Amino acid sequence: DAMVIQNPRYQVTQFGKPVTLSCSQTLNHNVMYWYQQKSSQAPKLLFHYYDKDFNNEADTPDNFQSRRPNTSFCFLDIRSPGLGDAAMYLCATSRGRGLYNEQFFGPGTRLTVL
Amino acid sequence: GEDVEQSLFLSVREGDSSVINCTYTDSSSTYLYWYKQEPGAGLQLLTYIFSNMDMKQDQRLTVLLNKKDKHLSLRIADTQTGDSAIYFCAETSNNNDMRFGAGTRLTVKP
Numbered sequence: 001d002a003m004v005i006q007n008p009r010y011q012v013t014q015f016g017k018p019v020t021l022s023c024s025q026t027l028n029h030n031v032m033y034w035y036q037q038k039s040s041q042a043p044k045l046l047f048h049y050y051d052k053d054f055n056n057e058a059d060t061p062d063n064f065q066s067r068r069p070n071t072s073f074c075f076l077d078i079r080s081p082g083l084g085d086a087a088m089y090l091c092a093t094s095r096g097r098g099l100y101n102e103q104f105f106g107p108g109t110r111l112t113v114l
Numbered sequence: 115g116e117d118v119e120q121s122l123f124l125s126v127r128e129g130d131s132s133v134i135n136c137t138y139t140d141s142s143s144t145y146l147y148w149y150k151q152e153p154g155a156g157l158q159l160l161t162y163i164f165s166n167m168d169m170k171q172d173q174r175l176t177v178l179l180n181k182k183d184k185h186l187s188l189r190i191a192d193t194q195t196g197d198s199a200i201y202f203c204a205e206t207s208n209n210n211d212m213r214f215g216a217g218t219r220l221t222v223k224p
Contacts, residue, residue, distance in 0.1 A: 006156075033211075040122070042202065042214035043157070090156055102147070103212055105156035 003027070004106035006091050012112045013081050021076040021109045023091030029104070031097055032074040034066060035090040037108070043090055049074060050097060078111075086113045120203050120215035127223050132190040134218045136203030139184060143205040146179060148188045151200045151217070160188070160201075190220075198222045 005024045013019040023032065031050050035043035047056045049068040063085070065077040078085055088110050092103040118138045126132045138146070144165050149157040163170045163177045163186070170177045176189040186205075190197055200217040 004156075040216065040219075042118075042216045045211055048211070092157075097211075101206060101212070102145075102159060102162065105149075105158070107156040108154075110154070 006106035029093035033092040037088045118215040136186040142207040147204040149202040
């Protein structure tokens with residue numbers, strides 16, 4: 001089945017220690033998104049790629065970076081995680097942007113910062 | 115900025131109907147969505163409605179859209195314990211990204 005896969009499902013890191021979260025998709029979608037979701041809050045868009053074009057949200061901290069080496073994979077790098085970065089990180093994909101852009105979500109990676 | 119708002123909690127008894135409400139402010143919203151998130155999982159698209167529709171039914175789910183009042187609702191008939199989850203309303207318009215509400219936590223009591 002076509003899907004959005006996130007690895008690992010649970011990640012524990014230490015304060016200040018760089019961490020990378022992974023997302024892959026078999027949908028061949030052009031757009032890949034990274035969201036941060038804290039408890040009882042709406043998912044917050046960090047950035048997205050449309051093909052190779054990177055689009056950062058204005059309020060995304062510099063501590064968060066992303067890479068998309070090919071259509072299938074997208075990575076979220078947190079350079080120096082702080083306690084406030086503990087959250088669920090959701091990856092999503094869509095065929096395109098515009099009038100109809102249903103997003104397909106992965107199961108998420110729950111990040112704990114010690 | 116434009117907002118999507120939902121009440122945070124809803125509790126119903128098994129077998130009753132649940133109605134989850136959502137309001138939005140962007141009058142150019144084109145598609146409106148309902149996503150379901152079970153504990154520890156990602157978001158699962160339940161249903162969506164295009165802004166030129168006022169109702170959509172899919173098995174136990176009924177979506178009602180009042181475009182004049184910018185009000186969207188999701189009705190779940192014969193609610194089951196497996197329906198316990200957080201339900202997110204979301205909207206998108208043209209090239210805008212998807213905007214989510216904060217989610218309504220539905221608790222179904224036996």
